[in-house]
Amino acid sequence: MDKVCTDVYSLCLLYQSRDVISATLLTVRRVLMTYWRDMAVLLETTLGDIVIDLYTEERPKASLNFLKLCKIKYYNYCLIHNVQKDFIIQTGDPTGTGRGGESVFCKLYGDQAHFFEPEKMPRIKHRKKGTVSMVNNGSDQHGSQFLITTAENLDYLDGVHTVFGEVTEGLDVLSKINETFVDNNFIPYQDIRINHTVILDDPFDDPAGLPIPDRSPEPTKEQLDSGRIGADEVIDDEEGRDAEKLDEKIKDKEAKTQAILLEMVGDLPDADIKPPENVLFVCKLNPVTTDEDLEIIFSRFGPIKCCEIIRDWKTEESLCYAFIEFEKVEDCEKAFFKMDNVLIDDRRIHVDFSQSVSKIKWKGKGGKYTKEDFKAYEKDLDNKSKLALKDNVKTKQDSRYELLLDEDEDERRKDDREKRERKRHSDERPKDKKSKDRDESRREKDKGRQRSRSRDRERYKERERGWDKGREKEKQRERGRERDSDHKRYRRDRSRSRSPKRSKY
Numbered sequence: 001m002d003k004v005c006t007d008v009y010s011l012c013l014l015y016q017s018r019d020v021i022s023a024t025l026l027t028v029r030r031v032l033m034t035y036w037r038d039m040a041v042l043l044e045t046t047l048g049d050i051v052i053d054l055y056t057e058e059r060p061k062a063s064l065n066f067l068k069l070c071k072i073k074y075y076n077y078c079l080i081h082n083v084q085k086d087f088i089i090q091t092g093d094p095t096g097t098g099r100g101g102e103s104v105f106c107k108l109y110g111d112q113a114h115f116f117e118p119e120k121m122p123r124i125k126h127r128k129k130g131t132v133s134m135v136n137n138g139s140d141q142h143g144s145q146f147l148i149t150t151a152e153n154l155d156y157l158d159g160v161h162t163v164f165g166e167v168t169e170g171l172d173v174l175s176k177i178n179e180t181f182v183d184n185n186f187i188p189y190q191d192i193r194i195n196h197t198v199i200l201d202d203p204f205d206d207p208a209g210l211p212i213p214d215r216s217p218e219p220t221k222e223q224l225d226s227g228r229i230g231a232d233e234v235i236d237d238e239e240g241r242d243a244e245k246l247d248e249k250i251k252d253k254e255a256k257t258q259a260i261l262l263e264m265v266g267d268l269p270d271a272d273i274k275p276p277e278n279v280l281f282v283c284k285l286n287p288v289t290t291d292e293d294l295e296i297i298f299s300r301f302g303p304i305k306c307c308e309i310i311r312d313w314k315t316e317e318s319l320c321y322a323f324i325e326f327e328k329v330e331d332c333e334k335a336f337f338k339m340d341n342v343l344i345d346d347r348r349i350h351v352d353f354s355q356s357v358s359k360i361k362w363k364g365k366g367g368k369y370t371k372e373d374f375k376a377y378e379k380d381l382d383n384k385s386k387l388a389l390k391d392n393v394k395t396k397q398d399s400r401y402e403l404l405l406d407e408d409e410d411e412r413r414k415d416d417r418e419k420r421e422r423k424r425h426s427d428e429r430p431k432d433k434k435s436k437d438r439d440e441s442r443r444e445k446d447k448g449r450q451r452s453r454s455r456d457r458e459r460y461k462e463r464e465r466g467w468d469k470g471r472e473k474e475k476q477r478e479r480g481r482e483r484d485s486d487h488k489r490y491r492r493d494r495s496r497s498r499s500p501k502r503s504k505y
Helices: 002-015 018-032 060-071 104-109 171-178 243-265 291-301 329-339 371-383 406-428 433-497
Strands: 040-045 048-054 082-084 088-091 131-136 142-149 162-169 193-199 279-283 304-311 318-326 350-353 387-389 403-405
Touching (some): 048 060, 048 171, 060 131, 060 142, 060 162, 060 193, 088 171, 279 329, 291 318, 291 329, 318 329
Antiparallel strands (some): 040 048, 088 142, 131 142, 131 162, 279 318
């Protein structure tokens, strides 16, 4: 269906004006959409077309307001002024600020009908992506602004913004708008506008006095001047650059990416670090060339800080390349231009500026420490424990101990030391008569408490001993009763087996 409408639209562009195009497209869409839906509105945006189906039976007032605003071309050239990714996109304000807009009833009945009351029954929730709702103005009323959701299950919008439709075609356009770049206030950097609105079917009669224009109005200069990148402007970073500059830009990007990777693996202290400009790299040396020979040869260009031929760490043999550090950058440049391809010890050497950063001191983010300082710090961290066990543990439901950092442990020890010092100083100070009497009375009280505790412990032990003795006596009585009962049973059995005699007992 979209392909058919696109073809018809292209043909109309060749011969007709915009209004004739809209009428033709309207007719085609009405024919093709008869079997799919009862009512829909087409929004032509700068990024593509969006088709909205309206809930005319569930939300008659909101649908009437939206349809008639589309019919009077109220939404033409309206900016999409609020884009919150994976949440909503908001439009419908002719001023483009998010603080304007009015309902169609204001056109019919005046300023007293600037807004209209929301329809809350039946309840329709924001469950689908592409749900269309009227925006609440903060006083539980609606005007012309509406929003389209770009995510599912946005329950916190329910009961605040009135759902009156859903997007049935153009979800890909909705995704494009959702991915646009915005500033801190969620306003797109490049304008996204509603260029035109087409009503595909309108079940409501036009109210008396509705100002329906004969044709779509042309946009004013104020409408198009938003202070942002225009909707029809093409953003091309490569425009106006030749192939050489583009190639250089690509190489710079690749070099930056490689530097970031080297920083991540630890081969570079910083991705933005640059090699020194006063160091030369000399290669293709003869193995017999020494550091002193090379320094004497290059010293004619200026004073040299360091001249080092790189050697194998096991055999100490030359690897045939060296680094020469000059005191001045100008001397280094002179040596670079004069010494390349010079014959030294029967070898043609090659000279270039050094790209090595291994000897540059890494100053870190704070600028106070070098790379060696950080290595020493990491070694100390390996030797020391980062955590210490807290002595005064407070009981908890899920843990018996607490862990704290070494800094807290040091502070705690410092406080304990200060307490002990204060106590020692207080003991050393001379005491007056009242303080001595107070100390003696405190000692006597402590001794009395200790005596009372010891007496209580002795009583408890004696009570336990008495209980143990009573238990032993009771056991002895039980054993005596058992013996007596056994003896009586034995005598009874013997008397049955023999002739009856007079008992002695």
